[in-house]
Amino acid sequence: MPTETFEFRVEARQLLQLMIHSIYSNKDVFLRELVSNASDALDKLRLAALRDDTLDADVSDLHIDIEADGEARTLTVRDNGIGMSYDEVAELIGTIANSGTAKFLEQLRQADEAADAEGLIGQFGVGFYSSFMVADEVTLVTRRAGETQGTRWSSRGEGTYTLETADEAPQGTTITLHLKPADPENQLHDYTSPWKLREIVKRYSDFITWPIRMATQAPAGDDGDGAAAREPETLNSMKALWARSRDEVKDEEYHELYKHISHDWQDPLETIRLQAEGTFEYQALLFIPSHAPHDLFTQGYKRGVQLYVKRVFIMDDCEALLPPYLRFVKGVVDAQDLSLNVSREILQQDRHIQMMHRRLAKKVLSSVKGMMTAAPDRYATLWREFGPVLKEGLVTDSENRDALLAVSSFATTHDAAEPTTLQQYVERMKDGQDAVYYMTGDSRESIENSPHMEAFRARGIEVLLLTDPVDEVWTDTVAEFDGKPLRSVAKGELALDGDDEVKPAEDREKRNEEYAELLTWMKEQLGEDIKEVRLSSRLTVSPACLVSDTNDLTPALENLYRAMGQDVPRAQRILELNPDHTLVKGLNRALRDRADRAALAEDAELLHGLAVLAEGGRPKEPARFTQLLAERLERAL
Structure with missing residues (x-):
């Protein structure tokens, strides 16, 4: 079939230019997108081979190759996955020119905020085109597994693209980027540099299931004729601890991952695993630190966990997955599918996000409750370090308020050294006592010496001593526990038993x-x-x-x-x-x-x-x- 040239519509050219110059805040993500697509292609081939044992495809060494040529200024990403037919290339790679583009651009023009614009772009799967942020020309050669003829697609990202058949095409997809001229003043974006490629793969694609290999220069003479040989180097660890069974992972491995993602030097206090199955699947590996960071209560504190989609890194500090009162929790959430914008940098607020948010919060709180009985010393450390933060949830999270009350501890007149839970307080209440009494103040000493405490001390009635600033707020919100009203000893009239x-x-x-x-x-x-x-x-x-x-x-x-x-x-x-x-x-x-x-x-x-x-x-x-x-x-x- 002869080479055919297709012209993008005016709207498509506008959209392409917008995406290249405006959407992505970090150009490095182009490689993440290409590697993610390659990983998907390998997954699809493995599944196709399992379903059809007559499929003529080589699945003996599924992998992704990255090749960089500094002299020619090209970067190639190759996989031996499922590949695409001629029609699929025309349909999938040409998605940017589909009939919805005009309507989309009209919505885009009406969007007042940049964030709104990025949300609209989430309707289009055009991550492949991020390549044009760094390349003047992109060439794609692909052959679908089981077919004999391949397809070549090429474009400079301006107004046209070409399609033709390719007789000599290996199984899978090869994408070659003809990189833009090097900027001698900015070597951080030299995408032919091996260290730069290693850094990007390590950051975004370290846990991809398939090996990501890059040919690197070996010392001269290693091949026996004095010439420099090129040896394959695997860039990713492929060790997604959250995807392995608990029996396969040692505590030291969990601790190493925690220290890597949190930049902490101490082991975590608790490791929490969660695997959700069903219509929406995701895995989570969360950690409770053993000490509070110094900036936990500052406005600029970065909260949230790392988000992956199919083991591809999407973003740090994903705030949408945990409520603010769990901002100290670190970890990883890996979803099988999410509604993301085209750059994968902003999550769409859909029911899947809300579902994970609720489930993760409940899982953390249930783990804290389990620590109260199974590991009281570690629970005591957790409450000492993060109790004031958790109590913020008593004000903001009505859905989990009962669970939060159940895991809360408070200083008390009953014991000068050990805090008490509300359940323990209720169990110790005197006959005829109908309320849980508390008092807020700056310190335990100031509360105990307060005139308001005199009648309670005289009658031997236990009082909770609340000294955190947040206690003033949540006690004004929470009315009762276990059917017993919470009552301040410094408010209203008192009618004590006796x-x-x-x-x-x-x-x-x-x-x-x-x-x-x-x-x-x-x-x-x-x-x-x-x-x-x-x-x-x-x-x-x-x-x-x-x-x-x-x-x-x-x-x-x-x-x-x-x-x-x-x-x-x-x-x-x-x-x-x-x-x-x-x-x-x-x-x-x-x-x-x-x-x-x-x-x-x-x-x-x-x-x-x-x-x-x-x-x-x-x-x-x-x-x-x-x-x-x-x-x-x-x-x-």
């Missing part, structure tokens, strides 16, 4: 009447600084404390939201007075005896300031508070 025995209802009512005038008067004196003044059931030693209303934000949470740029109104606090404290009794008696109201107003201000200081706050007017306090001390002396 109150009726300690102070019967009639006694409490009598007390309220006794202090009614004081409560009303102090509210008038303090004005907008507080919402309410009431008697306290949580104080046994301190004269007063400030609490937040049940549904109000705590001051710490208000400050946290403001630091994040959110404008939240400042909530008024409730001042609680201890009716058994000498200061409160004296103030009430003086008010009833009609003592100097101006002096009493200063006493009320001091009492409020003491409550502010007790919770680690700062009086509204520190200088005035100090002056009043000094005057009172002077009088006492």
Whole structure:
């Protein structure tokens, strides 16, 4: 058949130029695309040979060859796979000129954002044409396995391409790139350099099933006649640990892979394997590090795992596969098929991605739960290093909230050394206790010394001590655990078990009447600084404390939201007075005896300031508070 020349349509030429100059952010990926296509061709031949034992094809040494010629500036990628017929070349390699191109370009022109444009391009499988990023001309010679005649396709990527039959064509496909002139100032993109080709194959195609070979120069004389011989060098390891059975892989091999992909010097804390089968198949090999990186909480921290498709490297730090609260997890996910854009650099948000995201998160959390019983020491290390990050999921991941609560541990008044799980807390609850009590603060010491803890300490009621900044947020989101409400000891009114025995209802009512005038008067004196003044059931030693209303934000949470740029109104606090404290009794008696109201107003201000200081706050007017306090001390002396 004579050589035929075909002309690309105008739209196809525009699309080709766009892809060559705009889509790919890294030109190195052209070799990844060619090697990936070659690997697919080898897979197809192996499958065809299994299905048809009469197929006239050589499957004894399936492989991929890479040849570079620095003088001629050519790069050849060859496989001995399934190959293509003349009609298949016209259809598959000419896909870029199909009838949908015009419609696609119209959508492309309407896309406002570059990311939107790349998403649209994902409809077309034209990775082969990335070769024109680095080549002035591309020639393809191919022969389908079982056929005797081959096909030659050639184009300069401008306006036309040629098709002709080729009588002398080996089985498989050979693609020769006539590279663009070398740039002497940029040797990093010299695609005839053996080290550069090794680097690209190692990065993108190391786990390809088939050997990728490159002929390299051997020392002169090795072939016996003094000439330099060329020896084949296998560039890829072909060791995809996630594709091998667990019995075939040693822990040292897993650890070596983890250190390679994470750049960590320590062994991982836990190795997690997952193999999903069915309509959508993928394999995952995930690692939990043994220590948190220093930049884990910085905005620029790179999270995500490596993504492969059929063992071909697609991208580092694939954020779409794991939620942000699992950003410390490292590893590899290898899918059989995914909806990718033409450069394979941006994932389309389809149901497969969402499916993997959910499954991987659940797998990691189930593995953490297994560590709690099977390896408590390693679990303790994990929670110490990554507990604050995992607790972010209590706010953001409602689907896995119960699983996260089940694997969470917290400091507690029950044990000064060992944290507790919520399940353990519930099992230790006193008879009649109906809530899980907690308190947030800057440190364990500050919480334990808080006035809010006095009644709980007196009654021996366990309280969770939450000191991570994220605790302020998730406790405002999570309402209960195992049917038991989570209740802050510093919010709302408390009715602790045993109150009726300690102070019967009639006694409490009598007390309220006794202090009614004081409560009303102090509210008038303090004005907008507080919402309410009431008697306290949580104080046994301190004269007063400030609490937040049940549904109000705590001051710490208000400050946290403001630091994040959110404008939240400042909530008024409730001042609680201890009716058994000498200061409160004296103030009430003086008010009833009609003592100097101006002096009493200063006493009320001091009492409020003491409550502010007790919770680690700062009086509204520190200088005035100090002056009043000094005057009172002077009088006492």
